[in-house]
Amino acid sequence: MTTARRLRLPGIAYGGDYNPEQWPEEVWAEDVRLMREAGVNMVSVNIFSWALLEPREGEFDFSRLDRILALLHEHGIAADLATPTAAPPAWFFRKHPQALPVDRDGRQLSYGSRQTFCPSSPAYREAALRIARALGERYGDHPAVVMWHIHNEYGCHNAECYCDTSAQAFRRWLRERYGDLDTLNDAWGTTFWSQWYYDWDEIIPPRTTGAVPNPTHRLDWRRFCSDELLSLYTAERDLLRELAPQIPATTNFMVNFSFEALDYWRWAPELDIVSNDHYLRSTDPESEIDIALSGDLVRSLAGGPWLLMEHSTGAVNWQPVNRAKTPGELRRNALAHVARGADGIAYFQWRAAKAGAEQWHSAMLPHAGTDSQIWRDVVQLGADLGALAEVRGSTTAARVAVVWDWNAHWAVEAESQPSGELRFVDLVRDWYRPLWQAGVAVDFVRPDADLSGYGLVLAPSLYLVDDAGAANLTGFAERGGTLAVGFHSGAVDANCHVRLGGYPGAFREALGVRTDELFPLLPGESLTLSDGGTASLWSERVALAGAETVTSYTSGPLTGVPAVTRHSYGEGVAWYLATRPDPATLAALLARICEEAGVQPVVAGVPTGVEVVRRTGADAEYLFLIDHAGSGAEVPAEGVELLTGKDVSGWVTVPPGGAAVVREPRNRP
Structure with a gap:
């Protein structure tokens, strides 16, 4: 976490995306009661609520969100309040059709899903800042709000837009980078294939063409697209920081196998708290390695602890085959993220949707309700994270x-x-x-x-x-x-x-x-x-x-x-x-x-398949041991096993498919 703006929340954050607007209001009371039962202490709200908050341009209705935030605060649940700018409403595109994105082949895409806007659109930027300002002015001092969740998964579906507006923005970016056309032509090697540019207006995005595009042109386009989305984030962040300087801001990265659109080394310093979304591939036989790699990379981006903003309790809905998690996998996945520096564990989403594009995506409260293995695992994980509260803020050292x-x-x-x-x-x-x-x-x-x-x-x-x-x-x-x-x-x-x-x-x-x-x-x-x-x-x-x-x-x-x-x-x-x-x-x-x-493992002689990570705090060290092989292990350790509260002297037992977290003294031999 990169600045003095810290998350005002004790212990490890636990929760998920909460979308009460998808349900009758009488369901909300059950939601908060079950959240308390599961140990949830923070939820992300308002992520996709733009159409409800602003039914017509410039006309706002905050009555529903007022009641949601009041209910959460009454029950001791903090709000990670989102600006809903990832999904502009239909009326916006009817009024500003030029804000729709254009793909590489020149086809203008339609609205009707999410992220259906051109990142360079002035109309979109104006509308996004208008609703962000309205939220900041209304909720900047609300007692439930502990963090701004700006937008959602920048670039997930619209990392690149090839429209004429984007072309103009690309030229501006290139002017700032190169200063003059001679420098650009030299950098791009435009003497090859007669690509020399004599006028800035001759430069277009690397749209579909008959042969291989210029590699430097394409690379600079990728850089521009990352920077253009970053400028949208910083614009919203700066506005909210002006209105509520005490509240930290984040946006959820996607450091996982499938997303490569943004240069997160450039993004991370702009976030008060670095957060990430991570989902498993059903076809990956060693998904625990992907979790570890992603967690180490996000921790490195953050320079310390970070938040897991989204992952799944079970199957997702967007792969060719969406497999459920095996017994114990939900717990192992979450604890592996904590081991790698996550000070918060959250899911998409709290209650499984009965309608919409993600109705078959798993949730903390599944379609089957509380009489389900996922719910029992969610409650158990809440207890585990409560037992690990003292781990928050500790770091990991690597050679x-x-x-x-x-x-x-x-x-x-x-x-x-x-x-x-x-x-x-x-x-x-x-x-x-x-x-x-x-x-x-x-x-x-x-x-x-x-x-x-x-x-x-x-x-x-x-x-x-x-x-x-x-x-x-x-x-x-x-x-x-x-x-x-x-x-x-x-x-x-x-x-x-x-x-x-x-x-x-x-x-x-x-x-x-x-x-x-x-x-x-x-x-x-x-x-x-x-x-x-x-x-x-x-x-x-x-x-x-x-x-x-x-x-x-x-x-x-x-x-x-x-x-x-x-x-x-x-x-x-x-x-x-x-x-x-x-x-x-x-x-x-x-x-x-x-x-x-001279590089040594964290602990020598640990059986294959047992993940070993150590987080270091001010007064103690925390040894995480997670058995992905299903055979269990005996590992040398001294201290207290936090998940069970038992003293450890000499050896700690890791149950088959289970985990152990040992608080060790800083002066261990």
């Missing part, structure tokens, strides 16, 4: 940093790469997975971050890196750190221009290697390695330039060529992985790198 950059993410997955099979998140997760299995604590960092507190920095996929970021990473190794870099990293600069002289570009000197040609592999193709493992996806003709060979290829056209290298650089060491080793081989390699770097 390993993983480099994550949205610009590199966007660039490596652009068209006309040497391989269209490269997926940034998959490559990062390849390296994260063995660290998670080994119980090694991890932070995520920008390429230009302060690395002084780390012993090991990993850059699994950093295709694009600017000069400052490259110098920061190589300087870390030169000053005594251990740096490991994945293939196809350092290849291009901030403008997507290839760094000449051989690959891996910006990292050649530090890694002590030079590649003159890339040999990406076909889907299903693999090569054997000298250490007995296999490699897939990628290979390259690496020549040593000071480094030593750790592993080489033993099959294919590159037989005998280095696949993994190690280089003493300055006072440190730099490793290069020029291919994608199989999981077991990669795990063994990263274990060796960690050992050489």
Whole structure:
């Protein structure tokens, strides 16, 4: 949480999206009674209520919201009050049809769902600020309101709009970035394919065209779209901060497998409290790793504790097949988020909807009512979070940093790469997975971050890196750190221009290697390695330039060529992985790198499948142990197990499929 504006709520926040406007008012009393039973202490309200609050332009009706907030306050439940600007009403689009978004193919989309507006529309911005102001003026000192929930999931459905209004905004953004057309033409490499621009009005968004678009044009478009949505958030935030300076503001990020539209390194400093939505893929057999990776990344964005604003009690409604959670999974998921720094656990939504697009999405109170396993699990989780109240505000320390950059993410997955099979998140997760299995604590960092507190920095996929970021990473190794870099990293600069002289570009000197040609592999193709493992996806003709060979290829056209290298650089060491080793081989390699770097797991000898995380508070440390394998475990620990209240001396028992959280003294041996 990034500023002095803190959430005025004791303990861990617990609740979910509350949409009482979808139900008869007589249901509300039952809702608050059951919330108290479940241990709910905060709900998000008003997220999609614009049409009810402003039935006609400039005419407001707050009577329903007045009663909702009064009822919550009467029962001791805090409100995370949203500005409902993610879903403008139908009357707005009838009056301002030009505010509807246009897709890449030039089709104007219709209203009738959510997020159906152009982020650059002046009419939308004016209307959004009008209703935000009305809410701030009416509820800025309401005793129930403890946080502003600005908008909802920015960019979820309208991250990009290709209309003429967006084109004008894009040109303004480019003028601020480059200053003049000569600088832009140079940055974009517009001498290629006769793309030179002589007038700013010639520049349009990267709409559908007959061939491959200019990669720098496309990259700057992604940057612009992220910034344009951010400007909407900061406009609402600044207005509410003026009206109610004591109330912190957030908006819910979507740091999960499916969303890549926004550069959250730029967004996070603008939030008083960083919050995130996270949902599981039904097809992911190791979704617990996705939860951990997301949680570590959000904690790193926040610089400390954060809030989980949405996840699901069971099945979602938007995947091809929406699977329910297995017994105990609801609890394990929530506690894993807390372990990774979440000081609040919330769901979409409180009561399962009987109508609308999300009627088959699970909720805290399901269609079956209180005679259901989900409800019993929700009540149990409320008790668990109550027992963990003292954990709030504690932090996590890590000696390993993983480099994550949205610009590199966007660039490596652009068209006309040497391989269209490269997926940034998959490559990062390849390296994260063995660290998670080994119980090694991890932070995520920008390429230009302060690395002084780390012993090991990993850059699994950093295709694009600017000069400052490259110098920061190589300087870390030169000053005594251990740096490991994945293939196809350092290849291009901030403008997507290839760094000449051989690959891996910006990292050649530090890694002590030079590649003159890339040999990406076909889907299903693999090569054997000298250490007995296999490699897939990628290979390259690496020549040593000071480094030593750790592993080489033993099959294919590159037989005998280095696949993994190690280089003493300055006072440190730099490793290069020029291919994608199989999981077991990669795990063994990263274990060796960690050992050489002096990196230790949180607790040694914990069985595979038991997640281990430690949060550190002012007076105690909190050891989280979560069994995802279903076998249970005995783990060395001393202190008090908070979920049961039992003293722990020597060993703590983690039940099969269960969890334990041990308060340990700060001066433990």
